[in-house]
Amino acid sequence: MKRLITLCIGVIAAALIAACGSGASSGGSEKAGTTDPAKVKGDVRLIMEEVPDTDVIKSMLPAFKKKYPNVNVKIEAMPYDQMRDRIVSSFLASKPTYDLIIVDNPWMYDFAQGKFLEPLDKRIAASKGYDQSDFSEPLRNIANVKGKTYGVPFYNYGLSLVYRKDLYRQAGLQPPKTLGELKTAADKLNTGGRSGIAMQPQKGYKIFEEWANYLFAAGGSIQDSSGKVTLDSPEARKALQAYIDVYKSDAPKNSLNWAFDESIRSVSSDKSAQMISYNWTLPNVNKEGKLKGKFDIARVPGGKAVLGAWYWGLPANSATKDAAWSFVNWVTSKQQEKQRVIAGGAPVRNSALDDPQVWKKGFGKPYYQTVKGILGDSAPLANGPHAEEMINVVGEQLNAAVAGQKSVDEAISTAAKKAQETLDK
Amino acid sequence: MFKRIPIGLRFLAPLLVLLALVFAYPLGYSLYLSLTDKQVTSQEVNFVGVDQFTGLIHNSDYGVAMRNTLIFVFCAVAIELVLGLALALALQRQRRARDLTRSFLLTPMFVTPIAVGLMFRFLLNQQLGAIPEILGKLGITIDFFGPGLALATIVAIDVWQWTPFMVLLLLAGIESLPKQPFEAARVDGASAWMTFRRVTLPMLRPVIAIAVLLRALDAFKVFEYVFATTRGGPGNATETIQYQIYRTGFQFFRLGEAAAMAFVLVAVVLLLVTVLYRRILRQEATA
Amino acid sequence: MSAVGRLGAPARRAFLVLAALIVAFPYAWVVLAAFKDKAALNEPSKLSFSPTLANWREVVDGGVLGSAVTSLVVGLVTVAIALVVGTLGAYAISRFRTGGGATRFGILLSQLMPPAVMVVPLFLLAFDFNQRDTVQAVIVSHLTFVLPVATWFLIGFFDAVPREYEEQAMVDGYSRFGAFRRVVLPQVLPGIGAAGIFTFVLSWNDLFYALILAGGNTETLPVKIASYNTFRGVELGSMSAAILVSVVPVLIACFFVQRRLVRGISGGGLKS
Numbered sequence: 012m013k014r015l016i017t018l019c020i021g022v023i024a025a026a027l028i029a030a031c032g033s034g035a036s037s038g039g040s041e042k043a044g045t046t047d048p049a050k051v052k053g054d055v056r057l058i059m060e061e062v063p064d065t066d067v068i069k070s071m072l073p074a075f076k077k078k079y080p081n082v083n084v085k086i087e088a089m090p091y092d093q094m095r096d097r098i099v100s101s102f103l104a105s106k107p108t109y110d111l112i113i114v115d116n117p118w119m120y121d122f123a124q125g126k127f128l129e130p131l132d133k134r135i136a137a138s139k140g141y142d143q144s145d146f147s148e149p150l151r152n153i154a155n156v157k158g159k160t161y162g163v164p165f166y167n168y169g170l171s172l173v174y175r176k177d178l179y180r181q182a183g184l185q186p187p188k189t190l191g192e193l194k195t196a197a198d199k200l201n202t203g204g205r206s207g208i209a210m211q212p213q214k215g216y217k218i219f220e221e222w223a224n225y226l227f228a229a230g231g232s233i234q235d236s237s238g239k240v241t242l243d244s245p246e247a248r249k250a251l252q253a254y255i256d257v258y259k260s261d262a263p264k265n266s267l268n269w270a271f272d273e274s275i276r277s278v279s280s281d282k283s284a285q286m287i288s289y290n291w292t293l294p295n296v297n298k299e300g301k302l303k304g305k306f307d308i309a310r311v312p313g314g315k316a317v318l319g320a321w322y323w324g325l326p327a328n329s330a331t332k333d334a335a336w337s338f339v340n341w342v343t344s345k346q347q348e349k350q351r352v353i354a355g356g357a358p359v360r361n362s363a364l365d366d367p368q369v370w371k372k373g374f375g376k377p378y379y380q381t382v383k384g385i386l387g388d389s390a391p392l393a394n395g396p397h398a399e400e401m402i403n404v405v406g407e408q409l410n411a412a413v414a415g416q417k418s419v420d421e422a423i424s425t426a427a428k429k430a431q432e433t434l435d436k
Numbered sequence: 437m438f439k440r441i442p443i444g445l446r447f448l449a450p451l452l453v454l455l456a457l458v459f460a461y462p463l464g465y466s467l468y469l470s471l472t473d474k475q476v477t478s479q480e481v482n483f484v485g486v487d488q489f490t491g492l493i494h495n496s497d498y499g500v501a502m503r504n505t506l507i508f509v510f511c512a513v514a515i516e517l518v519l520g521l522a523l524a525l526a527l528q529r530q531r532r533a534r535d536l537t538r539s540f541l542l543t544p545m546f547v548t549p550i551a552v553g554l555m556f557r558f559l560l561n562q563q564l565g566a567i568p569e570i571l572g573k574l575g576i577t578i579d580f581f582g583p584g585l586a587l588a589t590i591v592a593i594d595v596w597q598w599t600p601f602m603v604l605l606l607l608a609g610i611e612s613l614p615k616q617p618f619e620a621a622r623v624d625g626a627s628a629w630m631t632f633r634r635v636t637l638p639m640l641r642p643v644i645a646i647a648v649l650l651r652a653l654d655a656f657k658v659f660e661y662v663f664a665t666t667r668g669g670p671g672n673a674t675e676t677i678q679y680q681i682y683r684t685g686f687q688f689f690r691l692g693e694a695a696a697m698a699f700v701l702v703a704v705v706l707l708l709v710t711v712l713y714r715r716i717l718r719q720e721a722t723a
Numbered sequence: 724m725s726a727v728g729r730l731g732a733p734a735r736r737a738f739l740v741l742a743a744l745i746v747a748f749p750y751a752w753v754v755l756a757a758f759k760d761k762a763a764l765n766e767p768s769k770l771s772f773s774p775t776l777a778n779w780r781e782v783v784d785g786g787v788l789g790s791a792v793t794s795l796v797v798g799l800v801t802v803a804i805a806l807v808v809g810t811l812g813a814y815a816i817s818r819f820r821t822g823g824g825a826t827r828f829g830i831l832l833s834q835l836m837p838p839a840v841m842v843v844p845l846f847l848l849a850f851d852f853n854q855r856d857t858v859q860a861v862i863v864s865h866l867t868f869v870l871p872v873a874t875w876f877l878i879g880f881f882d883a884v885p886r887e888y889e890e891q892a893m894v895d896g897y898s899r900f901g902a903f904r905r906v907v908l909p910q911v912l913p914g915i916g917a918a919g920i921f922t923f924v925l926s927w928n929d930l931f932y933a934l935i936l937a938g939g940n941t942e943t944l945p946v947k948i949a950s951y952n953t954f955r956g957v958e959l960g961s962m963s964a965a966i967l968v969s970v971v972p973v974l975i976a977c978f979f980v981q982r983r984l985v986r987g988i989s990g991g992g993l994k995s
Contacts, residue, residue, distance in 0.1 A: 062955050090950045093934050096686055099476050100843065100935070104850045121689065125477035206563070214669025265562035268581035268666045272956040273561060280765035282563050300762040400688040411671030414583040443899055444819025451812025451874060454804075458866045459833060465844035466836070523742055526735045537739060539977035541746055546973040548928045548945035551966045554952060555749050558959065564766070566752055596745070608917075646879065650872075653835060660930065664952070682839040691843060698840040705835055 052081040053334030057111045058098060061088045064166045064321075067356040068342065074350075075341055082334045084111075102127045107328040111335035114162050114324040116153045116391050117398035122324065123156035124396060129325040129332065130159040138340050145345065145360045147386040149318050153394075162322030163343045164359035166291075169385040170224055170316045171308040173278065173292055174285035175200075186309035190228050190253045193312045197261035200284035207261030209274040209283035214410040215403045217270045219392055220317055221287050222409050225250040227390070228313025233430075238395045240434065242405070243427035251412055251419045258413055267414055278306075287311060289319075290382050291357040294374055308381055310388075318389035320359065358382060397433045404429040469695040476689035488696035498697060501675045502704070504587060508676060509655040512594040513648055519595065520602025520647070525636075527603065528610050538607075542600045549597065553664025556593050586666050586674045593661045598654075602647055609643030610636070649709065656705055677701050750970070756963035764959045778960035787965050789940070790947040791972070797858055797933075797943060798926040801865040802919050805873040810915060813877035814903060818886075827878060834871040838931035841867060846935050856938045864932035869922045876921065880914035881907070920980060927973075944969050 059065040065088050072084055087109075089097070095118070101108035102125070114122060122128045135141050143151065146164050154162035172186060172193075178200055179186070187193040193208075201207030211217045223233065231246030263269070263277060277283040279296045293308045310316065323339040325332055341347060348360040353372045358364050364383040370376040393401045405426045412422035441449075473484050492498050523541065530537055544552070560580040562568045571578060580589045617639065621631045659678040662668060668675040677697065685694030756764060757779070763772035816826055842864070849860040884907055892902040930945040937943055942950075948969065951962035 061950060061953055087938065089938060090953060092686075093938075093946075093950075096842075096935050097938075099686070099689065100846045100850070103476065103843075104847060106850075108850070108855065121477035125475075126479060127477070214667045214671070263563040264577070265568075265579040265582060267579070267583075267670050268557075268586070269561075273564065275956060276765040277563055279762075280564075397688065403683065403687070407669070407672060410669045414670030414673075416583055416671040416673075442819070444815040447811045447815035447819070447903075450808045451815075451870070454808050454866065455830075455833070455870060458863055458870070461848055462841045462844035462867070463833075463836065465847075466840045469840075522738070526739050529732075529735060530739060535978055535981060537743065539974060539981045541739075541742060542977050542981060543970060543974050544746055546924060546927065546977070547966060547970055548930060548948055550930050550945060550949045550952070551962065551969075552749075554957060554962065555753060555966070558957075559749060559752060566748075596749070600746075649831075653831065656835065657837065678837055678839065681837045685839050685843075695840050698837045701837070702835050 048079045051337045053331030054083045055110045055335045058109045059088045067354045110329040110331045114322045123161040128161040149389045162324045165321040166357040168289045168319035171290040176307045177305050187312045201261045206263045206283040209277040209286040210262040212413045213270040215406040218409045219406040223317045224311040225254045227315040240431040247423045316385050316389040401433045466695040469692050472692045474692040501677045501680045505677045512591045513652050516599045516602045519599045523603045524606035544597045545600045549660035553661040557665045583670045605647040753963045778964040781961050782964040790944045794944040798923045801862050801926050802923050805869045809874040813874050817878050817881035830871045831875045834868045842935045860936045865926045873922045876918040880911040884910045
């Protein structure tokens with residue numbers, strides 16, 4: 012019996028090694044799709060996240076169907092964590108489960124490097140009116156892995172300062188341009204019943220995403236142009252100290268595990284005066300209730316913001332690459348981008364951000380121009396292999412420093428060391 | 437032919453076959469993974485022998501997670517046992533609204549753990565939650581997810597959800613105890629505490645052993661509460677093994693290392709269970 | 724009779740009331756949240772608000788009832804398979820010591836394998852057999868933890884049945900299997916029920932396997948509830964309504980089953 016089991020395991024293992032080895036072969040071929048919409052055929056199984064931006068895409072499907080009658084886009088929407096697990100499983104499976112996926116920016120490098128994504132340069136070159144330069148450079152850079160493009164921007168989640176216009180006015184304040192001004196503003200707005208600023212110091216992604224804006228404002232950086240970690244710097248120490256100071260004096264009490272959800276609830280229920288958060292939260296907090304219309308966004312102090320974005324990506328093992336690309340090409344075209352933004356999607360194309368019609372039907376010129384500024388001067392948290400893990404190891408050290416378990420100095424040097432180790436793995 | 441197979445094996449065969457069907461492949465696959473450097477994001481797979489296992493020895497994060505998990509399991513199960521025993525004893529004597537009380541007290545274990553985690557994340561929130569608000573009126577402030585208390589809070593959530601399980605098993609155990617020893621104790625004029633220590637507890641020992649074992653094995657899998665509330669923070673104060681395995685394997689894509697982490701966990705638990713069980717059995721023999 | 728009992732009825736009752744309050748408190752909050760609109764939800768501890776049915780509409784439209792049915796089907800089928808197979812296996816292990824003491828622990832320990840590790844191979848398997856997003860796939864994955872626990876539970880029940888019963892039955896002319904079926908099985912029936920309910924809870928609560936192996940029309944209740952925790956925040960209202968949908972039937976079932984459950988477990992299954 013025992014020998015039989017051992018044998019079985021051996022056979023299974025051997026079969027698996029063989030299976031894993033053969034998965035890579037389909038990656039290389041790349042050709043431009045046909046131009047006649049009626050000739051493109053296929054069922055495109057598309058995995059997306061259960062978020063409002065996905066609902067916007069769903070609402071656009073009938074228009075796409077009119078243009079491409081023979082392409083069926085089937086959207087499967089699910090929660091974030093389920094999504095990643097399923098995408099990865101689809102990559103590993105002998106036959107794909109998805110023909111088109113959306114890629115979060117920390118995954119981009121690993122997915123491209125693992126040859127799971129199809130390079131899109133030729134398809135982009137063959138697409139009329141695609142106009143690469145219409146996407147801000149930081150957005151383009153994320154999709155560029157070792158000189159090849161693996162994704163087309165879908166929507167952004169760049170960070171901004173979401174603040175209460177009325178409170179700023181009453182206090183005679185201007186949106187802060189430096190970390191010092193941010194602290195002053197938060198101190199001033201910190202009254203008995205209302206915290207000066209809601210923060211999200213939760214361990215991992217959240218605290219790093221927020222703190223990196225402080226880092227940029229202090230003149231620091233996460234990686235240099237060659238990808239080497241540059242976190243171990245006086246600027247990083249200064250930024251972390253500033254973050255801790257703001258947290259200690261102006262953030263809600265005992266909010267060490269807060270993430271996005273708690274902050275936005277706090278701000279929209281008048282319990283905090285501002286927060287550093289995604290630019291697209293503005294329409295949501297402004298929408299209803301007694302605080303309706305009282306919020307505005309500004310660039311984060313120092314100007315340069317943390318950039319997050321989702322991309323359309325074509326799996327290397329996609330069964331209907333041409334049909335999938337036809338959808339990507341259509342939905343990211345200037346014209347459809349405009350429709351998408353008007354319908355409430357978070358913008359990625361500058362042409363849409365500059366469009367008076369978008370301003371009018373949307374949330375006004377200042378909002379879109381601020382977003383354009385954010386996208387133009389921003390950087391992601393990590394660039395290179397193991398981005399997700401790198402973000403997590405840094406986020407753990409930052410959180411430990413805010414909790415007082417580690418000194419600022421110790422947290423920064425450990426974070427830098429561990430981040431570099433992660434990249435080198 | 438068929439007759440030559442021992443009778444026991446014939447009864448056991450369906451179980452073995454089914455276990456083999458649902459288990460052999462996943463288990464074999466993970467065992468194989470633990471001996472490789474398999475990363476989801478790389479097509480290349482190298483056989484690395486026991487490197488993943490020796491790597492864990494030097495991985496201080498894994499050590500921390502193991503320590504946290506052991507503390508968590510010990511505290512949670514101990515509290516659940518004491519509370520569960522007290523509740524079971526109280527419920528056994530309860531007459532009024534008996535079925536309603538019992539079934540209501542049992543419900544927490546039927547709420548899916550991720551929902552329990554999210555529920556408490558908001559209930560315990562200083563600014564938004566009801567519990568700190570009530571405590572605030574009494575002049576008490578507790579930083580539930582702060583450096584000192586975060587792990588204790590996770591334990592408390594587990595206690596809320598799983599004490600009912602202890603109650604269920606212990607109540608059943610108490611109700612099945614023979615009546616005579618208690619009568620004898622009463623005739624001898626033993627105090628309530630003496631009766632409990634000398635009669636109830638010894639007779640209940642096998643039940644307690646099983647309840648503790650089942651609960652502890654399940655507690656080792658703690659994941660949802662951490663995921664919903666602290667994500668392992670502050671620092672690494674609430675980092676647990678299951679959460680670390682999840683992140684290593686699924687978030688960081690290193691399946692080989694995650695599999696090795698899992699097998700080490702199983703080995704540790706096996707060791708603990710064997711040692712504890714030997715002791716319990718020996719005590720039973722001498723009792 | 725027992726220590727707490729002797730402390731007197733008032734103390735005992737106070738203790739139970741306190742316990743009931745601690746259990747009830749989160750529920751009360753969930754009930755409130757289920758009737759709050761988006762603005763009121765931003766103040767989760769607020770008691771006065773104008774109730775809305777929007778969350779319920781969303782939950783019902785979102786297919787939470789279908790998810791409940793899926794969860795029920797998965798749980799029932801998994802438990803049924805596990806009980807049939809587990810009963811036979813447990814009997815063998817208890818009576819004939821097949822495989823020795825190691826089998827007992829081996830069976831239980833298999834339940835320890837972290838879902839995070841088991842789920843990838845199971846997913847690939849489901850995929851290769853074209854069973855992705857099916858109820859069958861979820862059932863198979865749930866068997867990996869339900870089967871060991873059920874068997875282990877049942878071993879204890881069989882241990883408690885005196886051997887003389889079936890020996891007598893075989894002297895009376897029953898075959899081995901006949902003795903098992905006619906004499907031993909009725910003895911452990913309450914125990915089988917208890918094991919069934921306990922393992923049903925395990926299946927009913929599972930998030931991890933169902934998250935990966937079920938989707939679309941086969942979403943189980945925990946997956947549905949977890950899906951209200953999104954990248955753009957937790958939808959507290961809908962989540963609360965969904966939690967109620969999952970708890971209320973269980974509470975009712977508990978009310979009717981609980982007495983039998985306690986009796987079932989105390990039927991001897993706890994004596995290992």
